[in-house]
Amino acid sequence: MLPRHRIVPLIVASPLFLQNLDTSVMATALPTIAHALGVSVLHLNLAITSYLLSLAVFLPVSGWLAERFGAKRVFCVAVAFFSLGSTLCGAAQTLPQLVGFRVLQGLGGAMMLPVGRLILLRSVPPAQMVSAMVWFTVPPAFGRLAGPLFGGAIVTLTSWRWIFLVNIPFGLIAIAGALRFINDTPEDSSPAPFDLEGFVLLAMGLTALLGSLEMVGKGLLPAPAIWAMAGFGALASLVYHLRSRGKANPLIDLGILRFSTYRASIVGGTPLRIAIGASPFLLPLMLQLGFGLSPLASGSLTMATALGSLATRTVMARAIRTVGFRPLLVGATCLTSLFYLSCGYFRPGTPHVQIFVTLMFGGLVNSMAMVSLQTLGYSQIPKPRMSHAATLNSMAQQLSLSLGVTLGATLVTLAAWWNGNGARGLTAEDFSPAFGVVGAMTLLSLLSFTRLSKDEGAGLR
DSSP, X not given: OOOHHHHHHHHXXXXXXXXXXXXXXXXXXXXXXXXXXXXXXXXXXXXXXXXXXXXXXXXXXXXHHHHHHOHHHHHHHHHHHHHHHHHHHHTOOSHHHHHHHHHHHHHHHHHHHHHHHHHHHHHSOGGGHHHHHHHHTHHHHXXXXXXXXXXXXXXXXXXXXXXXXXXXXXXXXXXXXXXXXXXXXXXXXXXXXXXXXXXXXXXXXXXXXXXXXXXXXXXXXXXXXHHHHHHHHHHHXXXXXXXXXXXXXXXXXXXXXXXXXXHIIIIIHHHHHHHHXXXXXXXXXXXXXXXXXXXXXXXXXXXXXXXXXXXXXXXXHHHHHHHOHHHHHHHHHHHHHHHHHHHTTOOTTSOHHHHHHHHHHHHHHHHHHHHXXXXXXXXXXXXXXXXXXXXXXXXXXXXXXXXXXXHHHHHHHHHHHHHTOOTTSOOGGGTHHHHHHHHHHHGGGHHHHTTSOTTTTGGGO
């Protein structure tokens, strides 16, 4: 039987497995769902970003709920709620219904992601944290591995609705594992009062900012309205920031960004996470709409990224011990940028073996950067502030993923307009600029990583 420091990471990472399975399956099935609902495939990215936006909006509540009602209890309820949302998505008949049910699904996901990470941080001693974080990446890697192939098989052999219904048994397994192996955490007998005003400000700010980005190039709102929405979102976010600086118990304590390793994980990791959000959206569309591949063939190729990510477990601990965190982050970021730039050169005639190997290598180096950040980021955080750190990390992660999907859709829309192609007639050349921008953007992470000291995280090595 696996030791506890490996079992717990596998269980608390099960929400990431569900999320990655759900997102990667849906990305592969987008053209089929768009045809069934009678909408443009680029408009259907609303179903992805609505889920990610819901996560970002409701994530700040999760830390307070975990302290108030106990992390294990909140984790189980959240997984159950996510499974219920998946059931409703499987029954949706229109795009507005699907978007609405995805918001409900995101509400469950918002509670289970940071609470699971909080359980891990409280359950595993520092000496075993690198190993635990590596095992923590296994379930989401399996989700990304199975998702594209599974999604292609579903839409080829049966109804697209099963891409949501399949989450139900996995959710039940996650709940059973949590009840069996995770210890109860005591409830806080005198929890800090819930910061309702802060929650409203954050919710309005994030919704307006991401909503305005989502509307760009869609023709759903006039340009002045989009700019007004973006301005309102920026103002609400600024008000929350200024207000939280003088508040005793803010919903999210932004003061934890003063810790250098955590700041590097949040700020430096954002460009990388945006790319991670854009890639699963762009690749299946390029392979199916641009190259004319079937959903099953597309899924067979894109699963290579997850296969490379899964291989990280075999090299990660040795790589950290050998070269240290800063050199590993810098090198993995440069190679990740090269990977995304290479995807922009794929063409319908590119050998599938070459595409598969490139995607697998990209998944490996990308995952190495993410595991390093997740391990190093919490090394300086005091235990009483772990809840804030886990919540803010999950919030930044989901915001970045949402921005990635929105950025990818916007870049493809603009490229199609520039090339004279409609949304229903995308070609391979419409995707190259998007991968070029994403690849160049990841290099911005180096501005934070190069500022880390050479011996940063030496105690974790």
